[in-house]
Amino acid sequence: MTTEQKDSKFIQQSIAEAIERYGANQDELIPILTNVNRAVGFLPKEALDEISEKLKLPKSQVFSVASFYRMLSTKPRGRHVIKFCENAPCHVAGGQEVWQALVDELHLDAEETSTDGKWSLLTTSCLGVCGVGPVMLIDEDIYGNVDPKTVPDILSRYQ
Amino acid sequence: MKYFRSHVLVCVDPECLKKGAHEVMDALQDELVAQGLIDEVQVLETSRIGDCAHGPELMVYPEGVHYTNLTPNDIPYLVEEHFLKGRIATKFVQQDKPTSDEELSAPTAKEVRVVLRNCGVIDPDNIEDYIAEDGYQALGKVLTENTPEQVIDIILRSGLRGRGGAGFPTGKKWQFCRASAETPKYIICNADEGDPGAFMNRRVLEGDPHSVLEGMIIGAYAIGGCNQGYIYCRAEYPIAVKTLNIAIKQAEGMGLLGKNILGSGFDFDIEVRMGAGAFVCGEETALMASIEGRRGEPRPRPPFPAVKGLFMKPSNINNVETFSNVPQIILHGPEWYASMGTEKSKGTKTFALAGDVKHTGLIEVPFGITLREIIFDVGGGIKDDKGFKAIQTGGPMGGCLPKEYLDLPMDYEELAKAGSIMGSGGLVVMDEGTCMVDIARFFMEFIQDESCGKCTPCRVGTKRMLEILQRICAGKGQEGDIENLEMLCDQIRQDSLCGLGQGAPNPVVSTLKHFRDEYEAHIYEKRCPAKVCKALIRYEIVDGICTGCTVCARNCPVSAITGERRQTFVIDPDICIRCGICMQVCNFNAIVIK
Numbered sequence: 001m002t003t004e005q006k007d008s009k010f011i012q013q014s015i016a017e018a019i020e021r022y023g024a025n026q027d028e029l030i031p032i033l034t035n036v037n038r039a040v041g042f043l044p045k046e047a048l049d050e051i052s053e054k055l056k057l058p059k060s061q062v063f064s065v066a067s068f069y070r071m072l073s074t075k076p077r078g079r080h081v082i083k084f085c086e087n088a089p090c091h092v093a094g095g096q097e098v099w100q101a102l103v104d105e106l107h108l109d110a111e112e113t114s115t116d117g118k119w120s121l122l123t124t125s126c127l128g129v130c131g132v133g134p135v136m137l138i139d140e141d142i143y144g145n146v147d148p149k150t151v152p153d154i155l156s157r158y159q
Numbered sequence: 160m161k162y163f164r165s166h167v168l169v170c171v172d173p174e175c176l177k178k179g180a181h182e183v184m185d186a187l188q189d190e191l192v193a194q195g196l197i198d199e200v201q202v203l204e205t206s207r208i209g210d211c212a213h214g215p216e217l218m219v220y221p222e223g224v225h226y227t228n229l230t231p232n233d234i235p236y237l238v239e240e241h242f243l244k245g246r247i248a249t250k251f252v253q254q255d256k257p258t259s260d261e262e263l264s265a266p267t268a269k270e271v272r273v274v275l276r277n278c279g280v281i282d283p284d285n286i287e288d289y290i291a292e293d294g295y296q297a298l299g300k301v302l303t304e305n306t307p308e309q310v311i312d313i314i315l316r317s318g319l320r321g322r323g324g325a326g327f328p329t330g331k332k333w334q335f336c337r338a339s340a341e342t343p344k345y346i347i348c349n350a351d352e353g354d355p356g357a358f359m360n361r362r363v364l365e366g367d368p369h370s371v372l373e374g375m376i377i378g379a380y381a382i383g384g385c386n387q388g389y390i391y392c393r394a395e396y397p398i399a400v401k402t403l404n405i406a407i408k409q410a411e412g413m414g415l416l417g418k419n420i421l422g423s424g425f426d427f428d429i430e431v432r433m434g435a436g437a438f439v440c441g442e443e444t445a446l447m448a449s450i451e452g453r454r455g456e457p458r459p460r461p462p463f464p465a466v467k468g469l470f471m472k473p474s475n476i477n478n479v480e481t482f483s484n485v486p487q488i489i490l491h492g493p494e495w496y497a498s499m500g501t502e503k504s505k506g507t508k509t510f511a512l513a514g515d516v517k518h519t520g521l522i523e524v525p526f527g528i529t530l531r532e533i534i535f536d537v538g539g540g541i542k543d544d545k546g547f548k549a550i551q552t553g554g555p556m557g558g559c560l561p562k563e564y565l566d567l568p569m570d571y572e573e574l575a576k577a578g579s580i581m582g583s584g585g586l587v588v589m590d591e592g593t594c595m596v597d598i599a600r601f602f603m604e605f606i607q608d609e610s611c612g613k614c615t616p617c618r619v620g621t622k623r624m625l626e627i628l629q630r631i632c633a634g635k636g637q638e639g640d641i642e643n644l645e646m647l648c649d650q651i652r653q654d655s656l657c658g659l660g661q662g663a664p665n666p667v668v669s670t671l672k673h674f675r676d677e678y679e680a681h682i683y684e685k686r687c688p689a690k691v692c693k694a695l696i697r698y699e700i701v702d703g704i705c706t707g708c709t710v711c712a713r714n715c716p717v718s719a720i721t722g723e724r725r726q727t728f729v730i731d732p733d734i735c736i737r738c739g740i741c742m743q744v745c746n747f748n749a750i751v752i753k
Contacts, residue, residue: 025452026451026452027450027451027452027470028452029452029453030432030433030434030435030449030452031432031433033435034394034433034435061453064453064454065452065453065454068437068454068455068456068611069434069435069436069437069455070435070436070437071394071435071436072435072436087355087356087605088355088356088513088514088587088601088602088605089355089356089513089514089587091601092513092514092515124395124436125353125355125395125436125438125609126353126354126355126356126357126358126395127395128352128357128358128361128395128396129358130355130356130358130511130513130519131262131358131519131520140397
């Protein structure tokens with residue numbers, strides 16, 4: 001099941017929980033979007049409309065924020081999201097080979113989601129753990145000193 | 160108050176209790192009474208001095224000796240040795256395990272740790288650890304002994320400058336905000352450390368969060384009319400956010416945050432706000448827009464945040480490292496702080512040392528140290544003993560300095576004069592195998608990607624610069640490219656709205672200034688002197704060294720290599736994709752890059 005298929009009841013519930021937690025304040029828009037994004041996997045139009053209504057904010061502003069930040073997605077994502085660091089320190093430590101291994105293993109390119117809805121492959125800004133580069137983040141798990149050879153093993157841990 | 164010459168802290172965590180911590184403690188009390196030492200040595204319960212794996216365990220101060228694996232029977236010996244004879248009972252001392260901290264190793268001779276002093280030493284999730292290291296003493300001192308004006312005066316005299324990059328005097332900033340009559344005011348900690356390769360702030364937030372909180376509380380007291388602080392932390396640092404939230408809870412629990420702090424009548428709360436992934440949010444006006452729940456886009460200044468900042472109220476914003484310095488300055492005095500560094504750059508600075516240097520990781524050095532000392536003494540020299548080519552300071556918007564600048568002292572003004580910046584503290588060392596045009600392209604790619612798009616010079620200008628650089632690296636450089644780059648650099652620098660745009664041309668400006676010949680070689684001679692740009696290099700097999708063993712031909716992924724067995728092979732440059740595999744597999748070093 002891709003995140004796209006999560007039903008609207010679940011979306012409504014996630015929004016209600018986020019608003020309950022942060023309050024229906026306009027300056028809490030980013031935390032609310034972040035939480036809904038985490039629960040649902042992305043921010044469907046339905047969710048943005050609902051949040052705009054609840055916070056009494058123009059839809060344009062909600063969309064402008066949702067599309068501005070890298071960690072918020074307005075497109076469906078896979079069940080597992082890989083974020084690979086492509087910055088200089090990881091690049092120097094052999095990041096390019098690891099990236100190639102990911103691309104080969106998943107048959108995906110940057111910003112793509114697999115057709116079975118399992119994986120999304122993204123690049124990320126620096127994660128600040130440059131001492132153990134190359135680094136990648138799968139969902140909330142961080143992997144350092146990644147080697148092209150260990151990539152299949154790491155990926156096999158996710159269902 | 161009763162004075163004790165020694166304090167014994169016994170761990171009473173569940174695991175140590177199970178192993179008999181209370182029995183050891185009772186035996187200790189009894190023995191101290193028996194030896195007549197009970198008025199000189201205080202025994203206290205504590206937790207988490209070790210990992211309880213070698214419990215029961217205790218800590219003796221002021222020596223800071225950690226005794227482990229104790230039984231009640233060991234106590235008479237321990238008391239006699241340590242408290243009567245003043246010798247450390249080495250047989251109970253836990254040998255420190257060699258730590259393998261890849262980020263922060265033991266300080267080298269040229270380092271001075273002020274901001275990083277507690278990192279890796281104390282338990283960041285335990286406020287008592289911080290208090291034991293003089294934590295919150297500065298806050299107590301300020302609230303009971305100093306007026307806000309005096310606090311600002313201390314910070315001014317210390318010479319502390321903003322560690323976020325621009326180096327604006329912190330005391331001045333506080334003064335401006337204090338001068339704003341409107342209330343409420345806000346104090347903000349910029350923990351949106353976005354520069355690739357820079358992780359000094361993350362380490363402080365994760366390793367010593369209370370030093371930042373204490374600095375913020377003191378700052379809020381100094382600017383006046385401020386009861387709410389925000390820490391804006393980037394979403395890429397989830398552990399830092401968690402640690403901060405624990406620290407805030409603990410500080411609240413002890414009355415160091417919240418209502419009527421330490422009985423002084425001063426109220427102050429701190430809230431952590433998480434970003435959502437946007438580099439530009441490190442810019443102060445963009446950061447405030449993001450806290451307000453909007454797109455993180457900068458706005459023109461003035462009005463400056465000290466007048467109209469967060470929620471259009473007067474606000475003071477400082478970097479993590481700046482705040483972390485404040486308690487130390489209060490405790491040890493501005494003269495102590497100002498005794499380190501150069502005439503205009505005082506104190507110490509943390510840097511993340513990366514790239515082609517032997518020891519990468521975090522360092523903290525006094526200002527005035529030379530680049531040479533940082534690279535060769537602290538960093539151990541260039542990796543694989545290659546030659547030094549350049550050092551990039553100040554992150555992606557910084558500049559590259561060649562070897563002529565190795566004796567440059569680290570100082571805000573000196574770096575600016577040399578065409579670079581201090582920035583937040585990323586240092587990338589590059590060896591002789593680095594192509595400076597390729598580096599400029601790499602950083603321009605980053606800047607282009609992170610440009611928020613609000614103002615035209617940055618949005619369009621960086622795109623055009625990147626296109627020119629990509630063309631040069633692809634071997635299609637044209638006459639006039641350098642001049643066009645220079646023109647774009649000038650315009651983007653002058654006309655952009657915020658620091659990101661104004662600093663965007665820096666990597667190109669500095670490499671053009673110091674490595675112009677490399678640009679010229681790429682454009683006019685179609686040659687990459689460092690042999691990095693793939694379109695400008697050719698792999699060749701040297702006649703006479705090649706044995707005709709066929710290894711290269713068999714490994715070539717595109718079958719670009721042909722030849723007869725036991726004869727010199729040939730690479731067809733039109734088919735070759737410059738992957739370099741042939742060079743790696745050749746056992747005779749017969750393949751060279753031309």
